[in-house]
Amino acid sequence: MAKTLLLIDGNSLAFRAFYAMHSQLDRMKNQDGLHTNALVAFNNFLDTLVDPMQPDYCLVAWDAGKTTFRTEKLDSYKGSRQSTPPELVEQFPYLRQLVEFHGIKSYELPGYEADDIIGTLAKLGAQADLAVTIVTGDRDLLQLVDENITVLVTKKGVTELETFDPAAVIEKYDGLTAEQIVDMKALTGDTADNYPGVTKIGPVTAIKLLKEWDTLENLYENIEALKKSKMKENLINDRQQAFMSQDLARIRTNIELPIGIDDINYRDADYEGIIPFYQMLNFKQQLAKLHAAGYGKNVNNMQPKQADIKMQAITEANLTEVAALTGEVSFYLETTSPNYHVSEMVGFAIGNDKQGYFVGRSVDWLLTPAIRDLLTSSTIKKNVYNAKATIVLLNRLGITLQNIATDIILAAYLLDTNTNVDDISELAQQFDYYDIESDESVYGKGAKFAIPTDDEILFKHLVNKVHAINQLTPKVMAKLVDHEQMPLYEKIELPLTYVLAQMEIAGIMVDTEQLKAQGSKLIERLSELEQAIYQKAGEEFNIQSPKQLGEILFEKMKLPIIKKTKTGYSTAVDVLEQLAPEAPIVEDILQYRQVAKIQQTYIEGLLKVVHSTDSKIHTRYMQTLTQTGRLSSVDPNLQNIPIRLEEGRKIRKAFVPSHVDWQIFGADYSQIELRVLAHITGDEHLQAAFKEDDDIHAATARRIFGLSKDEEVDGNMRRKAKAVNFGIVYGISDFGLSQSIGVSRAEAKTMIETYFEQYPGVNAWLKSVVAEAKLNGYVETLSKRRRYLPEINAKSFNLRSFAERTAMNTPIQGSAADIIKLAMINMQSALKDQGLQAQMLLQVHDELIFEAPTSEIPILEELVPKIMDSAVSLDVPLKVESHYGPTWFDAK
Numbered sequence: 001m002a003k004t005l006l007l008i009d010g011n012s013l014a015f016r017a018f019y020a021m022h023s024q025l026d027r028m029k030n031q032d033g034l035h036t037n038a039l040v041a042f043n044n045f046l047d048t049l050v051d052p053m054q055p056d057y058c059l060v061a062w063d064a065g066k067t068t069f070r071t072e073k074l075d076s077y078k079g080s081r082q083s084t085p086p087e088l089v090e091q092f093p094y095l096r097q098l099v100e101f102h103g104i105k106s107y108e109l110p111g112y113e114a115d116d117i118i119g120t121l122a123k124l125g126a127q128a129d130l131a132v133t134i135v136t137g138d139r140d141l142l143q144l145v146d147e148n149i150t151v152l153v154t155k156k157g158v159t160e161l162e163t164f165d166p167a168a169v170i171e172k173y174d175g176l177t178a179e180q181i182v183d184m185k186a187l188t189g190d191t192a193d194n195y196p197g198v199t200k201i202g203p204v205t206a207i208k209l210l211k212e213w214d215t216l217e218n219l220y221e222n223i224e225a226l227k228k229s230k231m232k233e234n235l236i237n238d239r240q241q242a243f244m245s246q247d248l249a250r251i252r253t254n255i256e257l258p259i260g261i262d263d264i265n266y267r268d269a270d271y272e273g274i275i276p277f278y279q280m281l282n283f284k285q286q287l288a289k290l291h292a293a294g295y296g297k298n299v300n301n302m303q304p305k306q307a308d309i310k311m312q313a314i315t316e317a318n319l320t321e322v323a324a325l326t327g328e329v330s331f332y333l334e335t336t337s338p339n340y341h342v343s344e345m346v347g348f349a350i351g352n353d354k355q356g357y358f359v360g361r362s363v364d365w366l367l368t369p370a371i372r373d374l375l376t377s378s379t380i381k382k383n384v385y386n387a388k389a390t391i392v393l394l395n396r397l398g399i400t401l402q403n404i405a406t407d408i409i410l411a412a413y414l415l416d417t418n419t420n421v422d423d424i425s426e427l428a429q430q431f432d433y434y435d436i437e438s439d440e441s442v443y444g445k446g447a448k449f450a451i452p453t454d455d456e457i458l459f460k461h462l463v464n465k466v467h468a469i470n471q472l473t474p475k476v477m478a479k480l481v482d483h484e485q486m487p488l489y490e491k492i493e494l495p496l497t498y499v500l501a502q503m504e505i506a507g508i509m510v511d512t513e514q515l516k517a518q519g520s521k522l523i524e525r526l527s528e529l530e531q532a533i534y535q536k537a538g539e540e541f542n543i544q545s546p547k548q549l550g551e552i553l554f555e556k557m558k559l560p561i562i563k564k565t566k567t568g569y570s571t572a573v574d575v576l577e578q579l580a581p582e583a584p585i586v587e588d589i590l591q592y593r594q595v596a597k598i599q600q601t602y603i604e605g606l607l608k609v610v611h612s613t614d615s616k617i618h619t620r621y622m623q624t625l626t627q628t629g630r631l632s633s634v635d636p637n638l639q640n641i642p643i644r645l646e647e648g649r650k651i652r653k654a655f656v657p658s659h660v661d662w663q664i665f666g667a668d669y670s671q672i673e674l675r676v677l678a679h680i681t682g683d684e685h686l687q688a689a690f691k692e693d694d695d696i697h698a699a700t701a702r703r704i705f706g707l708s709k710d711e712e713v714d715g716n717m718r719r720k721a722k723a724v725n726f727g728i729v730y731g732i733s734d735f736g737l738s739q740s741i742g743v744s745r746a747e748a749k750t751m752i753e754t755y756f757e758q759y760p761g762v763n764a765w766l767k768s769v770v771a772e773a774k775l776n777g778y779v780e781t782l783s784k785r786r787r788y789l790p791e792i793n794a795k796s797f798n799l800r801s802f803a804e805r806t807a808m809n810t811p812i813q814g815s816a817a818d819i820i821k822l823a824m825i826n827m828q829s830a831l832k833d834q835g836l837q838a839q840m841l842l843q844v845h846d847e848l849i850f851e852a853p854t855s856e857i858p859i860l861e862e863l864v865p866k867i868m869d870s871a872v873s874l875d876v877p878l879k880v881e882s883h884y885g886p887t888w889f890d891a892k
Contacts, residue, residue: 728755
């Protein structure tokens with residue numbers, strides 16, 4: 001077989017790599033702030049396509065600069081191109097290093113483009129009977145295709161390629177050969193490279209001319225044979241620029257190169273040498289792959305592969321050994337899906353390094369006294385991954401898990417709120433531990449997901465997971481100490497895990513007949529709205545089709561076009577809200593959408609997740625999801641039931657107590673975020689308003705509108721002041737405020753400036769917290785919950801501004817979240833201490849929902865506000881309002 005030469009268009013693929021992962025740009029940085037999205041994608045290209053190819057010779061060609069022989073011929077050559085994004089520019093030096101580590105030579109030549117280096121080497125290779133392959137994102141290189149040269153052009157990203165041999169070129173260009181591509185470009189010009197071609201000649205015409213006349217030269221030699229037409233006139237007038245364009249388009253294949261084929265031997269990737277480079281780039285997945293392959297045993301910070309872990313499958317014979325585990329153990333329970341309320345348990349592992357690990361597929365082993373006693377022991381510490389899931393799963397077996405010491409995912413989340421992973425292997429990589437495969441590599445994903453039937457494969461994976469928990473525990477706990485976050489972990493987050501587990505286990509009762517009845521009414525309402533819309537439109541159409549709706553509104557009814565998308569007219573909510581005053585049909589459409597969402601998402605959606613065994617909904621509270629520390633409800637989301645529409649509010653009528661003669665009881669904090677703001681900023685005017693129990697929005701209205709304490713604040717003033725109060729902590733702009741309350745930007749600007757004059761402590765704190773964020777790279781809540789802000793010093797105004805607004809808001813919203821978490825912990829203890837039957841069921845941000853016997857309601861009315869008020873000590877009082885009724889709807 002012929003030897004192979006692989007030539008890679010470096011700049012072209014670098015741009016493709018950059019934009020292939022552009023959506024990840026903000027997230028993909030190393031510890032020094034270097035963007036790595038192009039590096040990751042380019043590395044994937046080298047790993048998946050180049051390394052397996054094992055060419056005999058290989059080179060990546062780069063452009064040496066903007067000045068080449070072509071710019072000397074035409075000053076404006078490539079002049080219309082936008083400047084290279086700085087986030088890509090900073091990656092170029094490392095891209096060259098990456099190429100070298102993969103055993104490939106990088107090369108550039110002043111005065112020439114990468115295409116010319118590739119063209120020259122390709123022809124040299126073909127002459128030496130090498131099988132030449134070129135990889136590029138630029139179709140200009142198709143002119144080089146011949147029997148010995150194949151060009152691969154990127155279709156999507158940098159790993160999906162389209163292959164061009166001579167036949168494929170002819171098919172692509174409707175009969176043109178590779179040699180004719182230069183002449184086609186001469187006629188059409190190239191907007192990307194900014195050379196002109198012939199006026200009003202496009203690809204179709206160019207191909208037709210060249211199929212008839214073969215070459216540009218022959219076309220012009222026979223120009224008089226063409227019929228009189230505007231095209232002929234343009235060809236004659238633009239002859240000079242056609243030949244100039246031909247010269248610019250032609251890739252040089254005979255330039256003098258200081259290197260030859262023998263200088264570009266492929267050397268194989270230096271997998272040992274590349275490891276420190278990957279570590280510098282923070283390439284966790286690549287490091288994990290190398291470690292799994294046995295590389296990196298002697299490199300700093302790259303752990304050697306662990307010796308064989310002592311592992312035993314559980315049998316009757318070794319249960320005594322399991323029972324003998326002492327001190328501290330790690331435990332992992334595997335399920336078929338993240339929703340542990342309904343997923344199946346498929347296996348578990350338990351143990352420690354000293355005494356070994358024990359693994360079983362049947363969860364019946366957990367019910368044996370040896371293991372049950374271990375899990376329920378109050379003296380043996382347990383380290384787990386996702387404590388809440390583990391508690392709930394074991395509860396399904398009648399086992400109460402006790403003495404959890406470490407939940408590594410919870411601890412890792414506190415260290416960096418960007419940590420939100422469903423796979424131990426991903427978490428392990430963040431702490432430089434690589435001796436574990438991902439779930440996807442063992443189980444597959446999507447339709448291919450399947451738990452291995454082979455015990456050896458499953459057991460090894462489960463033991464690797466539990467061993468990883470054991471290895472990561474001291475690392476994450478040590479970092480919590482460094483961050484001064486142990487009190488946050490030990491006093492708030494870990495105790496809250498138990499509270500949330502009990503709430504999820506309890507669930508909330510749903511009257512399904514009530515939901516179905518509401519659903520029937522909503523269907524009737526949708527039918528009414530549908531007929532009203534059809535009548536106003538003058539025809540029937542699919543209201544939920546943006547295309548058909550756009551045609552009705554903007555073509556038939558001639559409403560003003562506000563925004564267009566790639567697929568047609570925009571019918572987004574913001575567009576329809578602007579159009580509503582123009583035509584009554586739009587208001588009907590908005591109502592139709594809202595009612596349809598309530599029917600589909602909340603009526604039908606909730607009915608699907610009511611458990612058949614207890615007629616309850618068991619939501620899951622995500623404790624490690626949000627960056628502010630707020631809890632998030634999923635499967636289903638019970639924090640987001642709409643309350644603005646009457647149809648949405650009525651859904652809460654279906655949530656009822658689980659016993660006869662019980663009530664739903666609710667209590668919520670009043671303006672907790674503004675009270676936290678008053679405390680944190682120390683602003684005397686803001687604090688005074690809360691200490692005097694003033695209406696804070698009326699108090700702010702008096703200050704920003706210059707009213708005395710005796711003057712009445714009307715509803716419009718209060719509404720505007722409320723928008724300012726809440727907008728300030730989100731870094732609202734004068735434009736944002738003007739849009740929110742319907743005033744001019746000038747008036748909004750004046751209101752914000754007056755607010756800061758009246759509340760100078762708030763103004764000073766907002767400035768200081770942004771300054772601290774710029775210095776530290778993060779902000780903290782009152783409980784030292786930390787949020788990193790990598791964009792706080794970004795060059796981009798939009799990115800930097802967003803980070804600054806986040807810096808202002810996070811300490812406020814996050815501290816409020818911490819307060820209600822403490823209240824939940826204290827409340828659960830109080831209910832137990834007082835021997836009450838009442839149960840805490842839900843948390844909806846600033847509100848707690850309980851169910852209780854009617855006889856206990858008077859006790860809760862006194863107890864709950866007292867516990868919630870005293871969750872923390874602030875410089876201003878906390879205020880709690882309570883309510884109750886036979887349903888959640890009636891309780892509010």
